[in-house]
Amino acid sequence: MNPALSSTPFASDGPSTASTAVQPLLEVENVRRSFGGLVAVDGVSFRVLPGQIKGLIGPNGAGKTTLFNLVCGLLRPDAGRIAFQGRPIEGWKPYRIARAGISRTFQNPSLFLQMNVLENVMVGRHRRARRGFLGCALRLPGQAAEERAIRQAAMQQLEVVGLAHLAMFPAGSLPFGQRRLVELARALATEPRMLLLDEPASGLNTKEKEDLADLIRQIRDRGITLLLVEHDMSLVMRLADEIVVLHHGARIAEGPPQVIQNDPTVINVYLGGNLDHATSSQES
Amino acid sequence: MNLMRRIPPLLPFLLCAGVMVSLQQLMRATGTQYCLTQLTMSLYYAIVVMGLCLLMGHAGQVSLGHGAFFAIGGYTSAVLTTHNFSAWGHSSLGGWLQQGRVLIAKEDVFGNAILTVSPWAAFLAAMLLTTLVALLIGYPALRLRGHYLAMATLGFGLIVSKLLVGSTLTGAADGINGVPPWPLAGSLTVTGKTAARVQNYYIACALVLLLLLLLRNLLRSRIGRALQAIHDRETAANAMGINTAAYKLKVFLLSAWLAALAGVFFTHFTGGIGPSEAGAFKSVRYVALAAAGGMANLWGVTVVSTALNYASLRGWFGSLDNAVFGILLIVIITLAPQGPLKPLGAWLRRILGLRNLSEERLERS
Incomplete structure (x- = not known):
């Protein structure tokens, strides 16, 4: 297991921000997926509540797209559970997941x-x-x-x-x-219940990014829950209600943007400052 | 497709029917009506290519085994309508089948009483067998892509052709002769008899036009878009809720049906069928014709395939048939990869002073 996981203050809280009263729309529990020897997603858990905009961030190779593909059925998880509206959907073919109400866009518009x-x-x-x-x-x-x-x-x-x-x-x-x-x-x-956007802002200019942000809010206001993978930090920080941070396939932090922004582990990962962390993640 | 939206939807069909009638009239006037026989055969072959247009041009799945489906259709009809089932005649099943007009009593050339399956029942059996084989082959094969799918279907075609040559039931290398006419309805009969030559030409024309209409309807619907989506981006199609595996199998089955249907009509028309119909060479030729016609262009593949097959059947290319055929295909594919009809249409529009549709569209928007 990744030692980075246990060393972060947020991970130990579990999906703390999820209120117990509302049933989550999407639940990802201890999902793991490896390609040969490489563990791309290593026991990640998080929840998305109805009406939320959830951001999924992390440096390159953190496993964001893999996690995305696991949710929408392009990949099968090796272990773990994915439930949509309380129904387990892991291992379903993408078209079935689409019919269940999850739609997606691709990193490279296809x-x-x-x-x-x-x-x-x-x-x-x-x-x-x-x-x-x-x-x-x-x-x-x-x-x-x-x-x-x-x-x-x-x-x-x-x-x-x-x-x-x-x-x-x-x-x-x-x-x-x-x-x-x-x-x-x-x-x-x-007409999805939930929309997965894979790096919607990459390759867009500033004006286009602004329009996209407005559009994403509009979509949320229509009652569609969003999960977005995004590299553009300022965009995610402005848009997302909650953010999950992945690093080396593991969740290292989860919470509202202000909390994530000030999280030392996240800052270390993005700025690459902490030597301890760098060595510990190499061991994994 | 784009062109259709401006032109009255049935105009191409009326034009095509007009050309078909004029050809027959021309041949009558010049005393060359015997050529109608080859034209009819070419039209039946064109149906196979139409199926490939759907499968390859629209859904993007390769098949080098459609000659085999043509042969399965033709051979099933030929065997059932020529084989003597009189051994069954006395059983209760035989009696029941005779009452239902599935088995019909008649005399063979030597005047012996025989019992054979009626052409309509044989046709249904042929389609049923085709369904079975297409599902059996398509289910595993369509999990493959590109070259691998091509190899798998090629292998399937070879197996069928070897089985036909190796089995006495199918007449081994000689194939089957003496297939009876197929009375369709009223006085309409699929037969190669000289007296019914004109009638049979129009039967083939009507069948081709009907299928063109149905396929055009299909392609301009959610099904057509789903197939095109699978062709363009299978992953994205699947993510949009399209059961891509099921659609690929369905379109494979549909194209197999078209090939088998052509095979049944062809066999009754020519009165027989030989193992070369299932050969790899035939299958490759169908694919080449589809490519030469523009692959996704339904009208293009129909016209090109009919014209080239006709020229080949008339022996225009002599003993160099395959060579000339190959050269023609290379020329068409290199000079007009979308098939010859689209450039021809653009040229005609320019001549007639009509503006390009896409230009017009840009202005409108």
Whole structure:
């Protein structure tokens, strides 16, 4: 086990900030995942309450993306428990987790490049429609109406992210920042309970980051819980209600931004100042 | 796809039907109606390529084994409609099957009374067997990607072709002859008889048009988008709630059905089928034709595949058939990787003074 875990004051408190009265939307308990000899995520636990914006931070290689992929089903945990709305979801395929109400964006926007912007978002409506192969091929009654509804709902999401005017553009023709937003619209189109954003601000300029922060707050105000992995500290500190800090695959701190900001372990990890800590984490 | 939104949706189908009728009229006027036989065969082959357009062009899954599905369809029909089941005639099952018109009594060429399966029942059996085989092959194979999937399907095709050559039931290297006509409905009959040549050409035309319409509907729906999403980014498609494994299997099955359907019609039309239909070379040719037609372009693959197969069946390329075929495919793929129809359409629009759609769109937005 990572000695850094036991040496931090916050880790020993457990998920203290989670109120016992509210049932957490997402519970991650002692989740562990290794790749060959490398333990990427080592017994991490945290909870996300409904309506929260939870930040997940840590230096490069801390295991943030791995943890993310464990939650959304791209990876299977070696051990531990992940529950969504009280239901265990670890080991589920990503599409099942998506249907359960968790949607996500990717670190590198992964749009469907042979479609236009609107069609990309319409794919997000997939699980909200029913017609199968036969119904679509024969245009059975109701199919046209369903198709119109998909188009309308997708258009609405594009309006939310402010890209309605680009609906008919090929997805591949958009600049990086706008691809991010299309991806966000696509994730929102699934009507998730919870949205996982993997480094949504990376590659964005200052203005775009500001807009993104507003957008994320708007999304939260619509009742969607957010978990975001982010490198941009100032953005996370402003947005998140609570932050989990990962280092070498282990949780080293958890709490509200002000507490995290002043946490000595976190400062050490980010500034790399403490020699003791550096040696202890190498031993792990 | 983009073009369709501005043009009345059924116009391409009417145009295509118009071309089909004009071709027949032209051949009648020039006294070359015998060419309709090869054109009909080419249309049936085109159905296999349409299936590949769906599977490869839209869902992004390779198959080098679709010749085998064509053969499974054709051979099942051929065996069931030519094999003598009179041994079953006296059993209660045989009697029951005869009452249900599944087994029909008739005479063979020597005047002996025989009992064979009716073409419609054989057709259903062919589709059933295809379903079974496609699911059995598709379930494990579709877990593979790219080259590995190609190798697996190629192997499957080789196995089927070797089984057909090695089995006396399927006539070994000779294949099966004397497959009876298939009375579809009323006086419509799938047969190679000279008198029914024009009728059969139109049956094939109608089938191709109908399938084109159904596939176009399918592709322009949530299913079509889901398939395209799997092609473009499988991980993201899965994260959007699309059961990618199930969709890949379904589209594989659908394309196998199309190949088998073509095989059944083809076999009744030509009155027989040989083991070369299942060969790896045929399967590769279907894939090459799909590529030459633009892979994801339903109209492109249909037109290109029909035209090239027709030229090949008419023997235009002589003994250099495969070589000329290969050169043509290379030329099309290098000069017009989206298939020849799209550049042709753009050229026509320019000639007719129509503005490019994408330009117009940019202005509108």
